[in-house]
Amino acid sequence: MDNLAELLHGFTIAVTVPHLALMAVGVLLGILVGVLPGLGAPNGVSLLLPLTFGMQPVSAIILLSSMYWGALFGGSVTSILFNIPGEPSSVATTFDGYPMARDGRPTTALATAFGSAAFGALIGVILITFLASWVAQVALAFGPAEYFAVYFLAFASFVGMGGAAPIKTVVALAIGFAIAAIGIDTVSGSVRLTMGVDELVKGVSFVVAVMGLFGIGELLVAVEEEFHARAVSSKIDWREVFRAVGRLPRHGVALLRSAAIGCWMGITPGGPTAASFMSYGIARRFSRRGRHFGTGEVEGIISPETADHAAGTSALLPMLSLGIPGSATAAVMMGGLMIWGLNPGPMLFVDSKDFVWGLIASMYVGNIVAVALVLLTVPVFAALMRIPFVVIAPLIVIICVVGAYSVSNSYLDVVMMLGFGVVGYLFKKLFYPLAPLVLAIVIGDKAEDAFRQSMLISKGSLGIFFANKLVTCLIVGGIALLLLPLVLQLARLWRKPAIDTPAQEKVII
Amino acid sequence: MGRTSTFLLSAAIAVLVGTMPALAAWQPQKPIEFVATAGPGGGTDNLARAVQNIITKHKLTEQPIVVVNKGGGSGAEGYVYGKASAGDPYKVIFGTSNAWQQPLVSKVAFNYTDLTPIAAMAQDEFLLWVKQDAPYKTAGDYLKAAASGEFKMGGAQSKDTDEVLTRMIEKAGKVKLTYIPFKSGAETAVQLAGGHLDSHVNNPSESLGQWRGGTQRPLCVFSPKRLPQGPKVTATEGWSDVPTCVEQGLDIKQYEQPRTVWLPGKVTPEQAAFYVDLMRKVQATPEWKDYIEKTSQVDTFLTGAEFDKFIKEDLEHVKQVAGEQGWLVK
Numbered sequence: 159m160d161n162l163a164e165l166l167h168g169f170t171i172a173v174t175v176p177h178l179a180l181m182a183v184g185v186l187l188g189i190l191v192g193v194l195p196g197l198g199a200p201n202g203v204s205l206l207l208p209l210t211f212g213m214q215p216v217s218a219i220i221l222l223s224s225m226y227w228g229a230l231f232g233g234s235v236t237s238i239l240f241n242i243p244g245e246p247s248s249v250a251t252t253f254d255g256y257p258m259a260r261d262g263r264p265t266t267a268l269a270t271a272f273g274s275a276a277f278g279a280l281i282g283v284i285l286i287t288f289l290a291s292w293v294a295q296v297a298l299a300f301g302p303a304e305y306f307a308v309y310f311l312a313f314a315s316f317v318g319m320g321g322a323a324p325i326k327t328v329v330a331l332a333i334g335f336a337i338a339a340i341g342i343d344t345v346s347g348s349v350r351l352t353m354g355v356d357e358l359v360k361g362v363s364f365v366v367a368v369m370g371l372f373g374i375g376e377l378l379v380a381v382e383e384e385f386h387a388r389a390v391s392s393k394i395d396w397r398e399v400f401r402a403v404g405r406l407p408r409h410g411v412a413l414l415r416s417a418a419i420g421c422w423m424g425i426t427p428g429g430p431t432a433a434s435f436m437s438y439g440i441a442r443r444f445s446r447r448g449r450h451f452g453t454g455e456v457e458g459i460i461s462p463e464t465a466d467h468a469a470g471t472s473a474l475l476p477m478l479s480l481g482i483p484g485s486a487t488a489a490v491m492m493g494g495l496m497i498w499g500l501n502p503g504p505m506l507f508v509d510s511k512d513f514v515w516g517l518i519a520s521m522y523v524g525n526i527v528a529v530a531l532v533l534l535t536v537p538v539f540a541a542l543m544r545i546p547f548v549v550i551a552p553l554i555v556i557i558c559v560v561g562a563y564s565v566s567n568s569y570l571d572v573v574m575m576l577g578f579g580v581v582g583y584l585f586k587k588l589f590y591p592l593a594p595l596v597l598a599i600v601i602g603d604k605a606e607d608a609f610r611q612s613m614l615i616s617k618g619s620l621g622i623f624f625a626n627k628l629v630t631c632l633i634v635g636g637i638a639l640l641l642l643p644l645v646l647q648l649a650r651l652w653r654k655p656a657i658d659t660p661a662q663e664k665v666i667i
Numbered sequence: 668m669g670r671t672s673t674f675l676l677s678a679a680i681a682v683l684v685g686t687m688p689a690l691a692a693w694q695p696q697k698p699i700e701f702v703a704t705a706g707p708g709g710g711t712d713n714l715a716r717a718v719q720n721i722i723t724k725h726k727l728t729e730q731p732i733v734v735v736n737k738g739g740g741s742g743a744e745g746y747v748y749g750k751a752s753a754g755d756p757y758k759v760i761f762g763t764s765n766a767w768q769q770p771l772v773s774k775v776a777f778n779y780t781d782l783t784p785i786a787a788m789a790q791d792e793f794l795l796w797v798k799q800d801a802p803y804k805t806a807g808d809y810l811k812a813a814a815s816g817e818f819k820m821g822g823a824q825s826k827d828t829d830e831v832l833t834r835m836i837e838k839a840g841k842v843k844l845t846y847i848p849f850k851s852g853a854e855t856a857v858q859l860a861g862g863h864l865d866s867h868v869n870n871p872s873e874s875l876g877q878w879r880g881g882t883q884r885p886l887c888v889f890s891p892k893r894l895p896q897g898p899k900v901t902a903t904e905g906w907s908d909v910p911t912c913v914e915q916g917l918d919i920k921q922y923e924q925p926r927t928v929w930l931p932g933k934v935t936p937e938q939a940a941f942y943v944d945l946m947r948k949v950q951a952t953p954e955w956k957d958y959i960e961k962t963s964q965v966d967t968f969l970t971g972a973e974f975d976k977f978i979k980e981d982l983e984h985v986k987q988v989a990g991e992q993g994w995l996v997k
Contacts, residue, residue: 204734207716211720297857298857298860298861298862299861300861301858301861301862301863302847302858302863341739341740342739342740342741342743342773342775343825344741344824344825344848344849344850345825345848346825346826347741347772347773347824347825347826347827347848348773348774349740349743349773349774349775356747356751356776356777357744357747359739359740359743359744359747359775359776360737360739360740360743360744361739361740480857480860481853481856481857481876481877489706493712493713493716496713496961496962499961501875501876501879502876503875503876503877503879503880505876505879505880506876509879566735566737566739566744567735607849607850611847611848611849614845614846614847615819615845615847615863617845
């Protein structure tokens with residue numbers, strides 16, 4: 159219970175008027191950069207960083223981390239309303255969030271997302287509070303083989319599920335892996351697949367790919383299908399915000415399962431992106447309404463959002479205790495830590511107790527402040543959906559172009575983004591799934607690095623993936639998830655061999 | 668009347684004399700972009716941000732400075748960007764020795780000759796690290812153990828400084844090591860702490876926290892003499908207590924990595940001179956001393972012919988190692 163005493167001490171640091179004010183400012187700025195085109199949490203935090211040099215480290219980290227919470231919430235807004243995920247981890251939120259918003263229920267979609275995100279974050283902080291030392295130990299157990307096994311599990315939980323024809327899933331995955339391979343390869347140090355374009359040495363940015371695939375791709379489909387004004391008549395109803403949050407406990411199982419997946423992926427270095435995809439994939443398989451996923455299902459929003467925030471929060475712990483940043487934003491914050499004169503690493507918890515526990519306490523308070531503020535903004539954002547399509551469509555193009563350009567001030571990125579838009583459109587028209595493509599782009603090269611590092615260590619033997627209990631469990635779990643649909647299908651065929659299933663699922667994720 | 672005109676005249680002269688240097692020297696007229704050839708949070712990024720902070724605090728130039736990260740392709744993104752900005756004196760590129768090492772071993776679309784060298788501002792040292800509970804106490808013990816078993820050496824990036832040093836250790840110590848490349852030194856340090864590697868050759872700042880936390884310890888430093896006395900890192904030891912590798916029978920006298928500053932190619936000598944001068948002023952501030960001490964680097968300032976000489980010598984050396992390993996790109 160030492161931790162509890164430390165936490166209470168932390169609260170005395172975090173809950174002061176200036177710190178509460180900093181939290182509110184941070185969260186509001188965060189929501190702003192999360193919603194604005196092309197800014198996002200990492201840019202926002204680095205813009206704010208120089209302002210913090212004169213501050214106390216605790217105040218500085220409270221401001222920056224509050225901004226991070228705000229930006230995470232803000233990022234979900236564009237995913238749900240415009241199908242443009244601002245961060246890799248909010249891609250899975252678009253799958254059901256966007257259809258629900260288009261269906262005239264943007265308030266419900268936003269409130270559900272925010273409510274479950276807050277729940278996920280809360281579980282993540284509680285985990286950090288009580289299991290800090292244990293969690294740091296678990297993270298240390300992860301070598302290259304274990305890393306690969308975690309990524310494999312994420313792929314398996316997503317790939318094996320129905321929706322698209324398996325062969326199309328494989329094609330989408332393969333294209334994603336190829337795109338992830340562009341640039342310099344960590345293991346061999348050589349340049350791959352740049353096709354003579356010097357600038358491609360940096361690789362293809364995730365933001366560029368996703369803005370095109372989702373934002374522009376969706377727009378092209380919309381233009382073709384329903385060019386007439388598509389303003390959604392959404393009633394702005396305050397009560398719906400509370401009703402949506404109030405309905406959350408009914409999905410207790412999904413909430414708890416997703417929080418568990420999120421925490422697990424946050425501590426093991428899988429990260430929030432893998433967590434949200436995996437949580438969505440598993441929810442789709444095990445939810446009773448699984449076959450409706452992709453059409454605006456509540457659990458399709460709850461699962462990725464809860465897991466994303468649980469993972470994002472619990473991933474802060476490895477950053478503090480081991481000095482490995484789990485995300486781009488965490489990396490910027492770590493740079494800040496060093497400039498403030500603190501050394502992230504095992505000694506931080508001993509040397510700078512006030513800082514660490516002040517931060518952890520501020521995570522409780524900061525998230526409450528964030529969710530309160532963000533719920534207040536729901537009707538405002540939902541009102542955006544009333545704007546007619548002819549106005550919103552050019553806006554989306556502007557958001558995507560500015561966003562792609564600001565990744566690294568490069569015109570090539572804008573051209574590539576538009577190219578990805580065409581790819582996204584073709585994928586939709588030909589019923590190829592986008593999710594495996596995105597997943598492969600985001601964690602494909604990490605999985606590849608981990609696999610090849612494992613092979614270097616084992617001198618080419620696959621035995622390394624069964625060398626200890628941890629890695630064996632992960633790999634076997636992955637294989638089981640991969641084979642499950644196949645086995646189920648075979649069993650179904652065995653029982654009713656003659657009956658065709660004419661009602662093919664129309665929803666392609 | 669006479670007095671007034673004399674006064675006016677002398678005032679005019681004073682103004683003229685006062686503005687003379689400003690007329691002769693080049694001064695920036697718009698915001699300056701600092702390009703860090705690394706992602707946020709890395710050593711190169713920290714340097715760029717520290718310099719930005721010092722310049723802003725001491726108002727060393729009138730113009731605002733923005734730091735951008737172009738760390739893709741192990742830093743190649745930033746250098747290629749520098750090459751493409753030829754003639755633009757508002758882009759300052761911060762890197763390491765990979766400006767001249769990377770073009771040797773991979774087909775990147777730049778060479779250091781495409782850029783204008785400004786200065787090497789700090790040297791990062793390399794140490795040989797092992798896990799805290801490893802049985803060997805000296806580099807000699809380590810080499811003996813490595814000769815019998817198969818040791819895994821981790822490092823940041825492939826065919827870069829860490830792997831070059833690993834190959835040098837193999838040669839000097841007559842051992843065979845399996846080199847496993849990771850994305851960064853911090854990642855490598857965690858892998859060693861978790862027991863997935865036997866050793867690595869991180870810079871002091873990359874493993875400082877891990878040493879203090881008792882997960883790993885340095886055996887020796889690749890430097891001709893011990894590091895300067897500083898505050899103690901652990902309860903009993905500081906950087907100056909780490910023996911040199913030569914002392915311990917691992918005959919590699921010196922291996923270090925300079926932090927380098929460049930302008931794009933085709934800028935005028937006056938423009939380059941402005942930045943050399945600016946960096947000198949930065950180095951004279953107490954904040955710079957503080958930065959050097961916190962990151963456990965060695966303060967140096969190489970510019971002009973000295974810097975050129977350093978690059979040429981280092982290049983020869985790396986060429987030799989890369990040639991023996993068959994890494995050179997045709």
